[in-house]
Amino acid sequence: MKKLNGLKLNHRKNTENSATVDLPVPKHVKIPMSMHMGAPCQPLVKVGDTVCVGQKIGEAEAAFSVPVHSGVSGKVTAVTDYQTAVGSVCKAVEIDCDGEQTISDEVKPPVITDKESFLKAVRESGACGHGGAGFPTYIKLNPKTPVDTIIINAAECEPYITADYREMIESPEDVINGIKYIKDILGIKNAKLAIENNKPLAIKNFTEMAANDDTIDIVTLPSSYPQGAEKVIIYNSTGRIVKEGELPSDTGVIVINVSTLAFLYRYVKTGMPLTEKRLTVDGNAVGEPKNVRAIIGTSFREILEFCKTDIDAVKKLIGGGPMMGMSIPDLDMPVVKTSNAVLAIKTYDERKTSNCIRCGRCVNVCPLGLMPAEIDRAYKIKDIESLKALKVMLCMNCGSCTYVCPANRKLAETNQLAKALIPRK
Structure with a gap:
């Protein structure tokens, strides 16, 4: 069976032999109530409450949602509005940690029969x-x-x-x-x-x-x-x-x-819920690249400092990988449930975009056989019927087309913008 198209990248698995290291318990955590696709949770705790490890601190009535738990024991110091990396706003629970990591009585193996x-x-x-x-x-x-x-x-x-x-x-x-x-x-x-x-x-x-x-x-x-x-x-x-x-x-x-x-x-x-994540910490600004296990709500700044990062030299901070990861605008943003890596880059230069030269590289590399250059053309004139015919909704935003484009065109970004033009059922 022929495999789908794709890129041959330098995978740079520098930390593949780096055993996971537990990050010290932070003094303070900020835990967003929206860390997944679906409805955000509402806080179940208020300022002054004492919480324990594994305690549920956020819940939503909507079916398409999952609860949020604390990964530390300590006292709730604030319930604030928090802007996520994608720009949406939700509540966040801030906790001063007591360092004792007392396990909640709620933590016990679930009874599963079917x-x-x-x-x-x-x-x-x-x-x-x-x-x-x-x-x-x-x-x-x-x-x-x-x-x-x-x-x-x-x-x-x-x-x-x-x-x-x-x-x-x-x-x-x-x-x-x-x-x-x-x-x-x-x-x-x-x-x-x-x-x-x-x-x-x-x-x-x-x-x-x-x-x-x-x-x-x-x-x-x-x-x-x-x-x-x-x-x-x-x-x-x-x-x-x-x-x-x-x-x-x-x-x-x-x-x-x-x-x-x-x-x-x-x-x-x-019975211990999702309260911590393993992250790869790498990039040319990181002095000691490694895999760390961090409590959800820990700031990226603490993780980077733990890995001997030259903070002042960082020009680009990416949550995830370089192809599909998202820019982290603030070092003090917290680790969330979807965090699996943080890359700190000190030699980042935005490349200039030029006109399409019709080379077809974006078509050849697309795993799903899409035509990004044609999607780009249809998007510019807001031709919704052409966008449908070009199957833009199949795009998974892998970024392969942008990576190979000699004109440095942001084709994957355009694909996502084009999707927003298609009426949803």
Whole structure:
């Protein structure tokens, strides 16, 4: 089966052999009530309240949402308005930590007897996708159509990021047991653990661990970008195509990130909700690149200082990888549920844009066969019918077209703006 188009990038996995280091408990945290796709939570605590580790401090009545928990013990000092990296505003709970890390009485293994109680527990865990938009996990695991295959996304194709790889190396039992548990509780026949071929140790380990289970397939994928994108990894792992307007479950597949999966297995055993994240810290302004485990709500400044970063030299700060990550406008913004990396760059230059030379590189590299230059032309004249015909809604904003454009045109950005012109059903 021919694999989809993509980029051959220098993956710069500088921290792949850096074991995860626990960041010291911060003196103060700021925990936003919106850290996932869906309705923001409302605070359940007020100024002066004492909170403990694992305590629920935010909840939403809306179905498309997950609760927020504290990763520290201490006293609530403020409930403020907070502007997220994408510009939306939500409440944030600020806590002065007492350093004792007292565990809440709420933390106890959930009682799970069937699929329904499992999905309820997944929601209570606060789990959402560990990267990207943060899709609520309990919704993803409860599709409306029958599913026969679950794909565990362990591609980690973005340059620099090694957080998922360290999960696989440091907690392989949680990954393999998590696969078996979720497959059984949801009644899914087959599982595919999809790993890029630049992670041979992980492939070897899991191939040995799954040797006696013919329902778990270790899929070795070419090391290319954007191998970890949902539509791409589904096709390259199963040959199934997710069409425009379809969900992965419409093809009988659901996809879950490997770190999300391992977290859920630990939650089932311990009852500790999502209160911390593993992040890769790298970039040429970082003195000691490493993987750190940080409590959600810790400021990026503290993480960078812990990794001996030359703060004054930082010209660009990116949350995530260089291809799909988002600019972090303020060093004091907090780690959130979707944080998986922070890159501090000191030699960043904005390249000048020139006219399209019709070279076709953007078309050749697009995994979904789109025509970014034509989308750009249609967007400029606001030709909505042409944008529909060009299938702009299929764009997953991987940035490959922008990366290869010799004219330095911001094609991926234009694609996103063009999507906003299409009326939603």
